[in-house]
Amino acid sequence: MTTMTMVGALNSGLRRALDDDDTVVLLGEDIGRLGGVFRVTDGLQRDFGPDRVMDAPLAEAGMMGLAVGLAYRGFRPVVEIQFDGFVYPALDQLVTQVARVHYRTGGAVRMPVTVRVPFGGGIGAVEHHSESPEAYFAHTPGLRVVTCANPQDAHTMIRQAIACDDPVVLLEPKRRYWVKGEVDEDLGDPLPLGRARVVVPGSDVTLAAYGPLVVTARDAALAAQDEGLSIEVVDLRSLSPVDLDTLEASVRKTGRLVVTHEAQRSGGLGAEIAASIVERCFDVLKAAPLRVTGFDVPYPAAKVEDHFLPDLDRLLDAVDQVMGRASSLTGWRAS
Amino acid sequence: MTTMTMVGALNSGLRRALDDDDTVVLLGEDIGRLGGVFRVTDGLQRDFGPDRVMDAPLAEAGMMGLAVGLAYRGFRPVVEIQFDGFVYPALDQLVTQVARVHYRTGGAVRMPVTVRVPFGGGIGAVEHHSESPEAYFAHTPGLRVVTCANPQDAHTMIRQAIACDDPVVLLEPKRRYWVKGEVDEDLGDPLPLGRARVVVPGSDVTLAAYGPLVVTARDAALAAQDEGLSIEVVDLRSLSPVDLDTLEASVRKTGRLVVTHEAQRSGGLGAEIAASIVERCFDVLKAAPLRVTGFDVPYPAAKVEDHFLPDLDRLLDAVDQVMGRASSLTGWRAS
Amino acid sequence: MLRSDVSPGRARSSKTPSSKTPSSPPPRADDPVQLVTPDGVRREEPAYDAVVADVDDERLTALYEDMVVVRRFDTEAVALQRQGQLGLWPPLLGQEAAQVGSARALRADDFVFTSYRENAVAYCRGARPVDLVRVWRGTALTGWDPRSIGMATPQVMVGAQSLHATGYAVGCAKAGTDSVAIAYFGDGATSKGDVHEAMVFAASLAAPVIFFCQNNQWAISEPVGLQAQRPVADRAPGMGIPSMRVDGNDVLAVMAATRIALDRARRGDGPTFIEAVTYRMGPHTTSDDPTRYVDPPDAARWAAKDPIARVERLLRARGAWSDERAREITATADAFAAEMREGCYGLPDPDPMSLFDHVFVESSPTLERQRSEHAAYLAMFTGGER
Amino acid sequence: MLRSDVSPGRARSSKTPSSKTPSSPPPRADDPVQLVTPDGVRREEPAYDAVVADVDDERLTALYEDMVVVRRFDTEAVALQRQGQLGLWPPLLGQEAAQVGSARALRADDFVFTSYRENAVAYCRGARPVDLVRVWRGTALTGWDPRSIGMATPQVMVGAQSLHATGYAVGCAKAGTDSVAIAYFGDGATSKGDVHEAMVFAASLAAPVIFFCQNNQWAISEPVGLQAQRPVADRAPGMGIPSMRVDGNDVLAVMAATRIALDRARRGDGPTFIEAVTYRMGPHTTSDDPTRYVDPPDAARWAAKDPIARVERLLRARGAWSDERAREITATADAFAAEMREGCYGLPDPDPMSLFDHVFVESSPTLERQRSEHAAYLAMFTGGER
């Protein structure tokens, strides 16, 4: 066990992957000498050479298409998209190629491509640097989409993603990049890539969160305890497929569901989760699942992002609503 | 009133728009001399000249970005994407530019851009020619997304879309292109762009459909009548925003909802609609809303597409399920 | 066996006499390089002649045979489509030399990424007759296992494959082999950002890749002049990628250019761009109606430059023509076409449940649930219970 | 009033003596065109000299002033960021001549599309001091109303604006005006498909657009050699777009090239590509750490080519330098910077409910429901009831 930031945990995960498998190659803008704008690849080009850790020309479609060709040739490319907003130029190659080659070729050609995308807001950034594009990926058959909420998962997931024979998009919650945690680099028998995890057990409400908002959800659960409310927090971890079995088990226990994400509400992951859980748990649900999400507006200017992003108060307000209680909000603020 | 195919209705709608407003310009691959691969723009270049009806170089991002500049300069560009699958190269400019310029500029610059996308399957085509990418658009704030199910709506909607000061994606159900219907070119007081329409009134189950599946849904309602089942069919028409008021009113009456689309299930429009209706109608719902959709696989080879696409039998099976009835399916097939 | 006659990598054409090959392509003249005129006259172009010195009458006849075979099955496929046996077919009529001349220059361990029109290339790589029609009949999304013939599934997204070829080439270099990747695309594709980005990466990484553009004058109804104001081959040099412009209806010139490019790539000298100037003699696909936009005299001018006729003329002029051999070739072509037709008829519709296969290497619970639900649903029709 | 001094479209520089302008750019030499050496020596380049013959000492001094002002406020903005007043700032240090020389050649009715770094261009277009910091302080997504100064909101998606400029230019031509659109982008951006597609469309439609590439040698940490093996200006001619390559630290050469391009565009001769060879003297943005990748001697070499110092030297050599005028200029620059700082301090945080404004021209029921729910939610904190 070592204490690491999420950045450090990703870096060490990449290092292990490069060490373990010669076919792993990293590709991205500024990932070489600079070590990436977030330093996730710090030192890797120095240690593995520019042939394994490649600075790419400034062209995201190019990187993604190159990864297809590299995978065709037997490599395991790991593409870094510098910020969430810059994944859109690569979406065509991701959706029409990376996600489909295995299906298209009847299983003859695998696409073990990992796409790393630092995502989410809350860092006071300019446009296109704070987005949550996961719904676009999750609606795309053939892609696995996962996201980590702590350094250990970051480390485990990047290694699992690279080892996976299917394409995996790993969404890295950039505002949690510098949060520290214990990391065991000896993975042992890790939770599979597609599985959710109950991070706080509870009995009154299930609160499903992922990526940057898992911490917020835990805080909400803690705060709710003082009020005698027991929130079960589920870290989804996998966004495609969603681990509905774990979620169903939780909702069967609590009878209530709140889902939260930073992405815009309409057509977001929350809709899929609410719809799927209603399909499975209609008989036990005591209230309609609620979604606490970014609003249906483009990601706004930094000085109002706190109002766009779900926070502890908005989570608790939703919990109150599914509990059918009068709002305890003003109380929370006052305490 | 004139009898027209949907292609003809779109053609005459475009013609009216070109006639009515000098700032309307059409841009697309093969839309000039050829009249588009579906002939939707047949004769328009001849009559309005290559300056108004422009054949574009083979570059979808280019077309979409050009439209942004044209709109900046006061034009109303109408971009034809030749087939659904070819919208992905244009998605970056659509999501990060077309959809956001009005927000970004604090309302100073409008983007009256219309994007026409022939979409959906069932025509026995090769890859990338049968897709339903609407969920990607509907999750994108700043876009209006609409789809037509009959020639009159096609005609009305293309004119409304072009007249609209916001960007509109019009999804044209290509397998219904050649179905004929009565079209009144004198629009009168048309249903607004954002509104759904109850096309078959009913009392037992609400069946929400759009685009190519509205006809299928009507057929299902008709077939169900014989069994004494009353299905209310709602043609959503607008996919973003969804006219939830109309849908809610229907579900408050029926207490049951089935949603159908060709697009893959996970993260599709059906999830948003189910989740939203559960939020609004939890108290009256007698069963969990069900989704009848394409499966979570890439659009398959033509010879199996009939199994991928929702059809009358799958709709009726879902209706049986929300009614809590034993399946009447074998019966339907036998009759 | 028919197969052996048309298998890829035959010694006769895969050999590149590298000692004579220049390490950069010869300087470009304004006109496309031509070694065989439409009249069947052999023109001298020393830099190109050198690399095809081994193509004697016998080898030239073999190339002739290839072109006759591909034209024959192409015609057959159009007929199959007209009869409703295929959903669609993109004819290659007129582009036989461009495809055969380049594909026959490749080694078996090279790798090919094409668009949808390169059925002659697939044939040269060793695709079986029935493999050529699967996709167009709609029974599968691929006609063959890409690894078995060193050629990817035809790409429908215009231009996308240029990046795949570049990535593959980068991989070849990383792996330390001297295999080469080649990307085939059309004149229309040169407008796409993907093709540009592929060239940027290829130049930046000195990738052993060949950009092979068949400029067949049309992107569906759009003439090449809409995409490019200068020859498309002119774009590459400004990016540091040498280019050649050859008569795409001249199988020998095409082969020579491809060999020059291959040799550069194998030596580690990086990418080359080849523009093969040719003409799409048929419709864009069987769904297209070229009468709406093609000028008949224009088409007639190009018909006079037929790629097959000129080789026959050359062989005749050289006294290397044999009517008997010609009859054999026709028979081979007919047999290939017949095998394709029968294969087509024999292609079964896929099992409906195969819908759910190969989305992932390891399937997902969500998908498996859909699979079993659909299986239960289908079982209802056959009297099963759910 | 300070404003009048820095407003755009001043007569002194917007005039293009079109009678002397060639209709196509002069032939390209290997070295970038330079009219003023780093030592302040005026070199003769007849084709370029002709179009800047009107730039007398007074006008040159005005350009000098512009450069001093923009460097001053750029420095101020960096300081503001260091003090936490701005979230980020992309310094233009070293690129003053490239931006001022080109922007001052434009007319008020031309339209400008830039990336994030062109604050000197915005200044020349008439952006007020406070307008320059809104986006970087995070109080708005635009600093100004694009229509009021003829310049779009800075573009963060690298390269995207090249297409917008091309579309705008196509619109100008359609509207029958002789206004021109100009796209500013960096060397890194030339790798993007969007920039390629913009050039394809511009060439195809003979659009009155200028592609103005500031090759500042870096795309964050990536040297230009990673993007391009040849000068980026070399890419355009192969697409039928003439190009010029100028010393981007030479304000006069930049202005001359821009005028030549503008004149071509106004005459209907179509697009032109300009590569201004310059250097990013500072970090990519205030978040960047260039010590990780910049070679100090390299930076020092470029420091010796400073765009401002050479104009001072030239003016001195010509006897046109006045210390008093220099003091005035410093005062003007300081005043602009002070106004920017005060404006920055004075910028209020936006109203939270403004989140919901301007998504659509006519809002949607879904959005209005979210708006009113959020209003009700916020009201709870202020004691309101829901």
Ligand SMILES: Cc1ncc(C[n+]2csc(CCOP(=O)(O)OP(=O)(O)O)c2C)c(N)n1
């Ligand atoms: C990205 C994309 N856009 C549009 C299409 C529709 N389309 C199919 S082929 C074609 C023309 C291609 O022309 P060219 O590249 O010259 O190849 P050719 O068909 O002449 O072989 C078009 C526009 C497509 N397949 N992919």
Ligand SMILES: Cc1ncc(C[n+]2csc(CCOP(=O)(O)OP(=O)(O)O)c2C)c(N)n1
């Ligand atoms: C599409 C996209 N990809 C990546 C980025 C991240 N990024 C911001 S600036 C930059 C480098 C741009 O270099 P260049 O075009 O030379 O402009 P310069 O910054 O030197 O002015 C990168 C990679 C971005 N903003 N947009």
Ligand SMILES: [Mg+2]
């Ligand atoms: Mg073509």
Ligand SMILES: [Mg+2]
């Ligand atoms: Mg740069």
